[in-house]
Amino acid sequence: MFYRVSGQFKTSYESDMALFPIRQDAVLLGVILLAMYVVFPLFASEFTFKALLVPVMIYSLAAMGLNILTGFAGQLSLGTAGFMGVGAYACYKLTTIFPEMNVVVALLLSGCFSAMVGVAFGLPSLRIKGFYLAIATLASQFFLVWLFEKWAWLYNYNASGAIEVRTMDFFGLVVTGPTAAPVTQYYFVLVIVSLITFCMINLTRGRYGRLWKAVRDMDIAAELVGINLMRAKLSAFAVSSYVVGVAGAMLVFFWKGAAEPNLFDIPLSFQVLFIAIIGGLGSILGNFLGAILIVALPVLLNFVPGLIGVEVNSATLEHVNVMVVGALIVGFLIAEPHGLARLWALIREKLIIWPFPH
Amino acid sequence: MSVMERPEVVESAAVSPAQEPQKREVLLDLANVSLSFGGVKAINNISFDIQRGEVRAIIGPNGAGKTSMLNVINGFYQPQEGQITFKGERRTQMKPHLAVSQGIARTFQNVALFKGMSTLDNIMTGRSTRMRQNMFWQLLYYGPAQREEIAHRKRVEEIIDFLEIAHIRHTPVGKLPYGLQKRVELARALAMEPELLLLDEPMAGMNLEEKEDMSRFIIDVNEQLGTTIALIEHDMGVVMDLSDRVVVLDYGRKIADGPPDEVQANQEVIDAYLGVSH
Known part of the structure; x- marks a missing residue:
């Protein structure tokens, strides 16, 4: 209608x-x-910013980065969290080495470091494919977390071994650290996510998007229509790791405020991968839908027992949450293996011709 | 089966004398080329040439080395022996994407389209070697990248018109029937604006009507766009009607080379196809 x-x-x-x-x-x-x-x-309340809006956007961005690599260019990666960590640690080092540097500039620059690391770990993709590449990226995941733990220079020789974000301002406005207002951080995340999303939409609908999709769909044919496979794959690794790195830096700087190496361990990789798969591989919109489902749903489910007047203790609630979300994921994957983005595309198609069947 | 009336093709070639001297220029020359995989000799000491503007058919029974021949021509395989000269330049090491930038495009025996993309996007990939705008402008899209995109879209739309596939422009190619997929693949090859177009069994698995359409398009490409075509095909009616010269391979060796009617009468060719009683 x-x-x-x-x-x-x-x-x-x-x-x-x-x-x-x-x-x-x-x-x-x-x-x-x-x-x-x-x-x-x-x-929105402070809780809504901290627990819902900011995490959803940051996870969407990380999933978008992964989607560029896995959904568009067809290179399966299990090392997302490692690259997020590279972004976070690079941003941390940049802001301590150059204290005068604007925090947004540091944030956007830190993506360049994770892009470089991404390209380095992307080199095996020129020789291996599919599951074998996934194993290679898994190796990068373990290696990077190990590096975050062992290389004390990265966390400025802190006794705790963690990185802590100090208070920084953006032209007088406090944006990081414990005193920053959640709404300010929310706006910074929102603007950066909007900008990167706009750029990624442009990239994927233009020449690079076609190169990547061609490599994903049939790499031999791609080579024979004149696509340089090496350049196509490595550009996908670079762009993907850049976005993932910025997401990782924002995760620490605008949301958590501090991070230990194990934050970037494999569960985070899997969570981002789930978001990308459930949202829909090869889609930009899907990352947002997936992040809403995976990140926001558990938070919202916490309120359901209270609303219907049932008292449940918090530990039980936690378990029920995990079960409900898990069941939803399985259900969605059976009903629509191409993800929420495809589901929305189908609904939209139906709406366009509604009330006629075709 | 007469797909296109052969006399017409001959006539048009004979009527326009301008094409005659053009046809004598050798576009691609293969001299004593051999290719083997381990102990298997796929191509054994073969020499032939392709002249500019002609339709050159490569035929032979199954396993004769025809597809390997195309793969050698577009640089997918490196021959162990022999030399290849394209546009007067002797070729050394070769990569498929370099062959494309030199002007060699091809289609595949089994359709090799990008299933997840629309017809339009598939054809646009054929333009990717000609697109120049860098990552920065691509990120912004509006401005140079968009202008470039539109310029190439115009060329692609011309090809879409030429091959009469305007109605399936936005359809994902995975949903198209086989005959149309083959046509989209031809469109993608044409989008590369090749000087030499390699067609690997363009009519395999098609019904009569689709074969007639495809033959018409091949003739149009050859005559209107002036593209040189090397063609592998099993349908002898099509081969005899379309091609100017035919080379026949059998077990990796060349057994005949010449105009279609001459080849047809060659005893060795008949033996290769029909078998000989021992």
């Missing part, structure tokens, strides 16, 4: 290739952005 495409004609290739060929999509996005930029900051 709301999706009516009649009367929207395309008269140029430009409009046919537009980000939103259908006007209603643009309106929908406008509403979401309005909510994110205006409505939530006005009404």
Whole structure:
């Protein structure tokens, strides 16, 4: 009913290739952005920022990075958390070595370090594929966490072995450390995530997106249409690790405030991978849907017993949560193996032609 | 089976004298090429040439080395012996993506499209070697990257028109019937604007109507775009109608080379196809 495409004609290739060929999509996005930029900051509580909005966005970004590599370029990676750690530690070192450096600049630069590490660990992908590559990235995961623990220079020889984010300001506004207001941090995360998302949409709909998808779908044919496989794969590793690294740096600087090496251990890798798979591989939107399901749902489920008037102790609640989320994941994967993004695409297709069946 | 009336093809070639001197220029020359995998000789001391503007068929029974021949031409395999000269330049080490930038495109025996992408995107990948805008402009999209995208889209739309696949432009190729997939693959090869187009069994598994369509497109590509074509095909009617010259392979050796009617009458070719009583 709301999706009516009649009367929207395309008269140029430009409009046919537009980000939103259908006007209603643009309106929908406008509403979401309005909510994110205006409505939530006005009404949301500190808890909502810290436990819901900021984590969802950071996890979405990390999953987006992984999706570039796994969903678009078809290179399975189990080392996401390691690369997030590289971003976080690089940002930490940058801000301690150059105390005058603007925190946002440090954040965006730290992605470059994880990109370099990503390319280095991506080199095996030129020779091996599939499960074997997954094992190679798993090795990078273990190696990096080991490095975070053993290389004391990385955490400035702290006795605790952890990195702690000091208070930093952005032109007078306190953005990191314990005194920073959650709403300020929320805005910084929101702007950076919006910008990177915009860039990733552009990248994936243009020449690089086609290169990556060609490599994913049939690498031999890709080579024979003139695609340099090495460049395509390594560019995917670089872009992916950059995004993942920035997400990791934000995780520590704008959310956790401190981090120990084991934060970047394999459970985090798996969580990001789950988000990407459940959201939908090869989709940008899917990462956000997946992060909402995986990160926000457990938080929201905490309130359900209270709402229906049942008292449950918190330990039981925790277990029930894990079970419910686990069942949901299995259910979703059976019902729609291509993820939430595909589910939304199908709903949208139906809405466009509704009330007619086809 | 007469797919296209052969006299017409001959006539058009004979009527335009401008094409005659052009046809004598050798585009690709293979001299004493041998390729073996371990102990198996896939190609054994073969020499032939492809002249600019012609349709050159490569035929032979199964396992004769035809596809290996195409793989040698576009650099997928490195021959152990012999030399290859393309556009007057002797080729040394070769990579497939370099062959593309030199002007050699190909299609595959089994359709090798990118299943997850739309028809349009598949054809656009054929333009990727010609796209220049770097990562920075790609990130921004609006500006140079978009202009480049639109310029290439225009060329791709011309090819889409040429091959009459406008109606499936936005369809994911995995959903297309086989005949159309083959046509999209041809479109992708044409998007590379090749000088030499290698077609590996373009009509395999097609019905009569689809074969006629494909033959028409091959002739159009050859005559209107002036593309030189090397063609592997099992349908002898098609081969005899389309090609200017035919080379016949059997067990990795060349057994005949010449105009279609001459090859057809060659005793060794008949023996290779029909077998000989011992």
